[in-house]
Each structure stands twice: as structure tokens, then as C-alpha cells.
Amino acid sequence: MPSRNSKKKTTYKRRKPSAQTLIEAMVGFIILIPIALFAVDVVALMSTAQTNEQWAETAARAAGSCSCETMAQNAVKNSLKRFVPSSIISSVDLEKITFDQVNGQVTVATVMQINVPIPLPWMNHFELRASAIQPLLGTPAAQ
């Protein structure tokens, strides 16, 4: 029995367990950290995409309360003015407005400029688009 124990001790010393752990951890982190960082960017993109959709929705609702296209455009611009830029979302702008009085609806498309929080090679800047459709509520009923 003592001889077996002493043999074992010898084996541990030869493999240098602390260095092995370090190497394993480093290899693991080399794989995990980019995944984690990429995940942060994905979450940021998803979140901003939803934010963009909500801005498009808000802008469309503002346009829907107007009685003419000029007023609708101004309403959309005023609505988007409330946006406060951040390090991730640099801007939200009106891309297109379709004021369809015949069908009584307005479609607003917005474009959002995104800088991902963890810049990745060739993937640090994104442009997100969203559109929303709303009924025209500001036009009086037919006479």
C-alpha cells in the first residue's frame, strides 16, 4: 500500500496540474469569450430592432392622426425628434411615408443606425429598418 501511494505522488508531480488547468481554462475562455461577446451584440441588435419597431409604430400612430400628408410628415419628424441618441443607437430617421387616403391608412418606415457594443471585425455598424401601418384617424367621416 505505501508503495502505491508514493507512485501516485510521482505521477501528479510529472503532469503539473496547475498549469494544465490554466491552459484548459485559457482554451475554454478563448472559445467562450467571443461567444459571450457575440451574444452581447446579438442581444443589443435584438433589443434595438424592437426599439426601432416601436419607434416606427409611434411615428405611424402620429402620422395616422393627421389629415394630410404634409402634416403627417411633420408629425413623424416631431415624433422622432424625441429620440435621444446613445452609444449604441446613433439615430432614428424617417425613411419613407406612404399616406394612402383612399384606403385610409398610413405606412411609416424608419431606419435606425446601430453601433454594436462589442465591435466585431466587419460587424460594428448596422442599419435596421422597420415599418408600421396605422389607420388614418384624423380625417373626418364622409359627408
Added chain:
Amino acid sequence: MSQAIRPLKNLKKRRSQRAASLILVIACGFGLMALIYGLFTLAMFLGGSRQVRNAADAGALNVSRKMMDIRVPTDPKYADVADTNGKVGMSNVNRLWGKAYLINANLEEMQKSGQAGPKASGNGDAAYQLAQTINDNLYSEIASSKTQDLFFHQMAGRRTANMINPGMGIDKNPQYTCPIAMVDRGDESNLIMTPGQIPAGITVGKVDKGSKSFMQGYVPMTANNKKFTFTSFHEGEQPHLISDSVFDPNRADIAPIEGSATVIPNAFRQSALAGNGQIDSTATASAVANPIRSYSMTIPQSYITLYVVNMSNWLVDGKKIKSIPYETKADQTIHGLVDYQTPTRVINCFGKLGGEYASGHSIMAIIKALKADYQPAMKKLLQRVQGMDPSYTMAKLTNLLENQNYDKNANRYYIFAKDDSADHTNPQIQIQADNGSLPEWINVQSWQEDFDGIEKDLITEPTTTDEYANAWQSPPGTPQPTAKNSGVMRWQPGSGYTKAVGNLFISRTTTLNFSSKP
């Protein structure tokens, strides 16, 4: 025992130390990926839910807006309150009921004053029943889930919940009925009124807002024993979303309006659904409708007639010999009895008539000719005129009557609203003789048939002697001839169902009494 266990312990230590970090890293990697996937799925679901909510909101708003486009044909009796295409929808249904209400309010007043003719009751019933039929046709269209589904899909169907199921649209929740509600009860409708157009003694529910008065919405009011309910529409508001706490207590199935089962609702609830086979996301939204258009409560195609009859009665010794009509002008000398043989002698009798009209030839001057309180007649006229144009004032009416000279060749004068707009919303009150170019909808030939009320004295003018007329005879008699003027204004009401809303008949009489005695 302790020796037997030790090798196992050592074995465990050896295994964990060899790949402990790698296993941990792999486990962390899987954990991290699972966490990322979980967060991703959660974010997608939450985002998808928001898309469904937005679709439900947009769908409900579209339903509340597009309901204004639902129109049903009207009846010829209500063509003057229909839209430019001769139809009735949510926006002008209050206008329809406003006309029916005015007709029945006029009838109630006629009954109270004992002036309801034989046709009155039937006209009131017909006016109400026709309005109810048109209302019910509109209600069945509006309350139909088919109609609501159509408008919901027009908006929600063009949206996607791609965060839940990429490429899949948003549907109407099939398990959800389409409740309707009557919100803003007791608030204003989109029917502008003026208290003056309501006949005396009729109680009306109204809401004052700024300088305007509106018929009260969703508060049944009674006229001629019939219940009238108007739909509430806030002035200056657009269709908008409302919370469940506003919608639910006012639902038609939970809190119906008493006595008005088919009153036109003003709020709609819609439910949207999106699913991917595993998760379903639903959202409901309620919206209140508003036509952003108001109307005046009127009977647009209605008219008042006005006519004057002057009659001179020629008496000898108090006995009526003959009657001669005279014109509505001053200083008419009439040789009424020519070589009239009395028991004792032959006399010639003369009269200077029409002195009551010396102040002018206008219709206003004619109304005011004799010294009487003519205000009751003016009030009757104004109430009926305000039934054509609620903004009309006594000053305007006085001015209208002052600027119209009486034409001796005219049998009657008509006061009516000339309206060139396609939906009769721009009334211009006019007065015109029956020999002029009257609107086609006035039937001059059978005008008396249009009245469903009975004539009654409104004002009895005081009798004056030798003030407005003079009598003389040849040879002179004893006592000296006298000329007495008297008059009466009679009012024949009309409900407006057959267009006639009132007739002011002014009857002036000059009685000349001569003597056979020298």
C-alpha cells in the same frame, strides 16, 4: 474499512484534476449557450407579443374608424338628413334621430295644446318607426362580427409577428367574440342643438360645451311617448384606444341602454392572435369611434306658411249686409254699399280702409299692424325656423320679415331653408311668395294636406274704433257711421313629418256700421 475506501477517493481526485477545467469550461459553454438561447427565445417572445399588441391596437383603431364607412339606404322621408349618397351611417345617425325627435317633440306639444289633428298620431309613429328601421339596419351591419373582422384584417392582417413565427401574419382570435360598448354615457353627441328649437314643455337632455349645446348621448329622452337615444361622440376627438376599465362597464351585453336594444355603439374591442404551434400570443384592444363631424338637429326640408286675409264687413243698423275683402295696404277707399235701399231711404256707404298698414308693406309691419303683443307669434315662428337652422336668431327673423314686402298677388308666403349643399347642411332661411320659384319639394297645390295640426287662435288683437279706418255715408245718418278694426292671429302647427311645420294665419277685420236713420 478506511483502507478500502481510500483508493476510491484517490481515484475520484485523479479524474477531477485531470479534466476539471475542461469539463467546467464545456459545462459553462453549454450553460452560456443555453442562457443565450433562453434569453433569445424570451426576447423573441416578448417582441412578438408586442407585435401582436400593436396589431390588436391598430386593428381596433381601424375598426373604430372604418365603421364610419358603413352606410345603409335611408327612406325618402329622411332623405334630407342622409349623406351625399342618400345613406345613413354612424356619423349621421344622430341626425336621423334628431329629425325624428323634433317631429315627435312638435307632436307632443300639439297634443298638449289640443292642436293634434287626426293624422298627427300616425305621423309620429311613422316617423319613429322609419328611423328605428334605418337604425336597426345600420346596427346589424355594425354589430356584425363579419364587418368587424373585415376591418380588423385590413390592418392587423398586413402585419406580422415574425418574432414568434417568421413570415406568419396575425389573425383574429377565433375564440373571441366582438363585444361592443356605449362609452361616454351622458356626454355630448355630435348633434348640435339650440334650446329654442325644442317646443315649449318638452324636456330635453343637452350638454353645453363652450358656446355650443349638444344633444346628450346615451341618455334616453322621451318625446310623444317614444324613447330617443343618441350616440355619444366627443367633440374634437379622434378615434382612440381606451382601457378595459372604460370599455367593460359600458359593454352592450353587460350594461345595455334601457329601452334601446339597438342603439348604435361607439366602442369596439378586437383580439389578435399569433402562434407558432407551441406558443400562442394574444392581445386585445378597445377603441372608441368618432366621426370628427357634427351636425345640427334639423328638419332640413320643412316650411312655414304665412298668409293674411283682410275682410271688411258692412253693416246697416247693426245688421250685416255684405263682406268685401280689402288689400293689405293703407288708404283704400271702398264704396261698399251703392244705392242701398233701407226701409226708410237709399244710402251710399263708404269706407277708408287699411289704415293699420300705414306703417309699411313689409310682412313684419303687417304682423305688428294692430296694437297687440305679437311676440307669441314670433316665438312660434322662430321655434319652427330653428328647426331648420338652429343658429337662427330672433334678430335675423325680424330682419327677414322686415325685408320682405307683401305682394297682393301672393296667396301665401313660405319660410323655408334653401340649401344647395348635397347633404343639406348649409341652410339659408328664405321667405318667398307662392307665386315665386319655390323649391321642388314644396307642394304648393296640396299645402293644406301637409299640416297634421289643427288651427287655433294664438293672438287676439284689441278692437279699435275709427283709428285705422273711417266710415261715412250719404246722406248722413244718425248715429254717425263707425269703423272698428279687430284681428286675430291663428297658428296651425305641423309636426314636420310631411314638411309643413306651421302656418301663421293673420285675419284682420274692419267692421263698418251705418245708419238708416237721418
